[in-house]
Amino acid sequence: MQVTVKILRYNPEKDEKQHYESYQVEADPTDRVLDLLEKIKGYQDGTLAFRRSCAHGICGSCAMRINGRNRLACKTLVQDLNTTKITVEPLLGLRVIKDLVVDMEIFFEHYRAVKPYFVNDEPPPEKERLQSPEERERFDDTTKCILCGACTTSCPSFWANRNYLGPAAIVAAHRFIFDSRDRAAAERLKILSDHFGVYHCHTIYNCTDACPRGIQVTKAIGEVKKAIMTGSLD
Amino acid sequence: MSLDGSVGLQWLRYRGGGTMLAWLLHRLTGLGIVLFVGTHVIAAFFLQQLGSDLAITITAIYESWAFQVIVYFCVIYHVINGLRIIILDLWPQLLEYQHEAIWLQWFIIIPIYGLSIFVLIQHGLIGG
Ligand code: FES
Numbered sequence: 088m089q090v091t092v093k094i095l096r097y098n099p100e101k102d103e104k105q106h107y108e109s110y111q112v113e114a115d116p117t118d119r120v121l122d123l124l125e126k127i128k129g130y131q132d133g134t135l136a137f138r139r140s141c142a143h144g145i146c147g148s149c150a151m152r153i154n155g156r157n158r159l160a161c162k163t164l165v166q167d168l169n170t171t172k173i174t175v176e177p178l179l180g181l182r183v184i185k186d187l188v189v190d191m192e193i194f195f196e197h198y199r200a201v202k203p204y205f206v207n208d209e210p211p212p213e214k215e216r217l218q219s220p221e222e223r224e225r226f227d228d229t230t231k232c233i234l235c236g237a238c239t240t241s242c243p244s245f246w247a248n249r250n251y252l253g254p255a256a257i258v259a260a261h262r263f264i265f266d267s268r269d270r271a272a273a274e275r276l277k278i279l280s281d282h283f284g285v286y287h288c289h290t291i292y293n294c295t296d297a298c299p300r301g302i303q304v305t306k307a308i309g310e311v312k313k314a315i316m317t318g319s320l321d
Numbered sequence: 322m323s324l325d326g327s328v329g330l331q332w333l334r335y336r337g338g339g340t341m342l343a344w345l346l347h348r349l350t351g352l353g354i355v356l357f358v359g360t361h362v363i364a365a366f367f368l369q370q371l372g373s374d375l376a377i378t379i380t381a382i383y384e385s386w387a388f389q390v391i392v393y394f395c396v397i398y399h400v401i402n403g404l405r406i407i408i409l410d411l412w413p414q415l416l417e418y419q420h421e422a423i424w425l426q427w428f429i430i431i432p433i434y435g436l437s438i439f440v441l442i443q444h445g446l447i448g449g
Contacts, residue, residue: 292344
């Protein structure tokens with residue numbers, strides 16, 4: 088089948104602003120949008136810039152707006168879009184470096200701000216720090232994050248104020264806050280109760296719909312809000 | 322479209338679906354309520370402080386059918402959507418059913434709003 092791919096492009100060396108360019112591509116229904124971008128770059132226009140690495144929905148490099156919604160290009164099949172006209176644009180709310188490549192620095196700055204690592208200064212036990220299956224289950228959903236940025240850049244609160252830590256950072260914090268082995272929950276909750284923390288979330292739910300890993304992002308944010316409100320992790 | 326990351330009006334083209342619409346309507350209906358209360362306050366100000374006829378004109382506007390139909394929607398939507406948000410804030414485990422919650426709220430809003438408008442029209446027709 089013949090597909091029209093319209094891409095929002097920008098070359099900092101010659102363009103003053105972004106503009107759309109369209110490409111006709113021969114595609115199979117089971118092709119992914121990433122395959123189409125590869126075909127365009129390989130056979131029609133080698134200057135097209137986009138990020139990709141694993142091509143299997145694991146590395147989180149290829150998040151972009153596809154037909155108006157954030158998705159991973161490597162996980163989005165042409166047949167699932169139900170149209171032969173595909174519009175591809177860079178993520179919203181981040182500075183565009185070139186074409187579909189955006190500057191993720193602010194995203195990772197927010198990520199680092201919530202201490203996304205295991206903290207426990209108690210002397211390590213002889214073997215491992217044991218955890219029951221139930222305790223492990225408590226934060227299982229938020230371990231799935233691949234830091235693609237689809238959630239944060241789909242959030243109207245983030246669009247309005249980029250100081251807001253954003254859903255991805257809160258998901259990362261949730262993963263450690265509810266880990267029974269971790270000891271820095273109070274510290275993280277304090278960071279998240281700050282002006283630019285969880286209360287910027289207005290349960291708009293775009294983040295959950297955008298997450299390519301199916302993480303219940305709004306629920307995780309809700310659990311963090313409740314933990315701040317009640318002072319309890321139960 | 323902007324390159325520095327500021328979103329401008331591009332956000333209007335984001336396909337957030339029903340949940341984003343629910344949030345947008347919450348903001349708009351909130352503004353509608355502020356506008357309604359504002360016209361009341363302004364009318365009262367003109368009437369009491371200045372004894373101006375403008376008060377009668379403003380009162381005629383907010384008591385008009387068209388205005389009332391919009392205000393009813395604003396209040397009913399804002400209250401029920403607000404309740405949904407409060408319930409989900411208190412029981413975050415229910416957030417998994419956010420889409421169902423939105424459907425449920427429309428099932429509540431539409432009959433209540435329809436009934437209110439019916440009463441409003443009937444009231445208007447018999448000259449109440
Ligand atoms: S290329 Fe790795 S997630 Fe798409």
